[in-house]
Amino acid sequence: MSEYYYSAGEEAIAEKKSSGKIEKGLKRLLIIAGVIFAAQFVWLFGISPFIPFTTIVVHGFDESTRRQIISLSGIDENSSFFSTNVRAMQDSLSAHILVESAVVTKRFPDKLSIFLTPREAAAVTLATIDSKQVLLFIDKQGVFFKTGEAGTFIQNDIELPVISGIENPVLNMQLPAALVPLMENLSDIAASSPELLSAISEIRIERKAWEGYELVLFPVHSSIRVRVENNLTEDVLRYALLILNVFESEMQKPYEIDFRSGMGSYKL
Numbered sequence: 001m002s003e004y005y006y007s008a009g010e011e012a013i014a015e016k017k018s019s020g021k022i023e024k025g026l027k028r029l030l031i032i033a034g035v036i037f038a039a040q041f042v043w044l045f046g047i048s049p050f051i052p053f054t055t056i057v058v059h060g061f062d063e064s065t066r067r068q069i070i071s072l073s074g075i076d077e078n079s080s081f082f083s084t085n086v087r088a089m090q091d092s093l094s095a096h097i098l099v100e101s102a103v104v105t106k107r108f109p110d111k112l113s114i115f116l117t118p119r120e121a122a123a124v125t126l127a128t129i130d131s132k133q134v135l136l137f138i139d140k141q142g143v144f145f146k147t148g149e150a151g152t153f154i155q156n157d158i159e160l161p162v163i164s165g166i167e168n169p170v171l172n173m174q175l176p177a178a179l180v181p182l183m184e185n186l187s188d189i190a191a192s193s194p195e196l197l198s199a200i201s202e203i204r205i206e207r208k209a210w211e212g213y214e215l216v217l218f219p220v221h222s223s224i225r226v227r228v229e230n231n232l233t234e235d236v237l238r239y240a241l242l243i244l245n246v247f248e249s250e251m252q253k254p255y256e257i258d259f260r261s262g263m264g265s266y267k268l
Contacts (some may be wrong), residue, residue: 052080053112060116061098069096069116081109089114097145097172119145122187123161123203127169138163140187142175159198161186165205178213179205182230189234196237203232214260219244228259 056075058066073089086104093102093116103115121137135148175183189197202218217226217240224247226240240259247253
């Protein structure tokens with residue numbers, strides 16, 4: 001009997017020693033894991049946000065223009081996740097005359113993405129700058145955003161309409177709010193039916209006696225001009241060109257067709 005109790009006591013002592021070793025091992029593992037976790041935490045949130053961006057991706061514009069625009073954004077080799085103000089950068093980039101809109105995102109811890117939407121010309125107008133006649137390109141928001149040599153009327157394989165009657169156009173100027181819908185309509189027509197715009201050589205803006213504007217269209221292949229309200233849509237333009245074709249076959253052609261009332265009247 002005594003031998004049995006003695007053996008059981010030894011076994012209990014051995015088990016106690018074994019469990020003690022396991023507890024010590026677990027404590028060591030927990031300490032090591034805690035140290036590693038703390039080091040990662042310090043790296044992720046205390047060090048890496050201050051490290052300069054390793055990846056900067058820019059979408060929009062060609063390489064040379066992209067570099068020029070980015071130089072105005074304030075980004076340099078020391079810019080980091082923590083030091084970069086996304087809202088301020090977007091405002092700075094959007095203020096550039098060639099940029100219609102800008103979206104900036106940063107991904108923790110070291111990636112920056114910049115999405116730039118360039119302005120697209122909806123029309124052109126002639127201007128005199130430094131005693132030289134040049135073209136001013138107008139976007140769908142009515143902004144005069146870049147210059148070009150006279151005679152360059154084509155962009156993205158689309159012949160841009162020429163706008164006249166604008167008083168003293170200059171770079172970075174914007175059309176009156178009442179004329180912005182005209183630019184939007186011209187952009188839509190160019191996208192859906194560019195052949196209609198190519199049939200018009202000039203669109204002259206004329207101020208009404210009291211308030212608002214009206215438009216005078218000069219067709220490419222006709223001496224008859226067309227007067228419309230400031231609501232030049234694809235349907236209006238298509239209808240006006242159709243009526244022009246009818247009058248072209250007449251012996252006595254009218255000087256002008258007036259569509260301001262919605263129905264064509266004409267002057268001989």
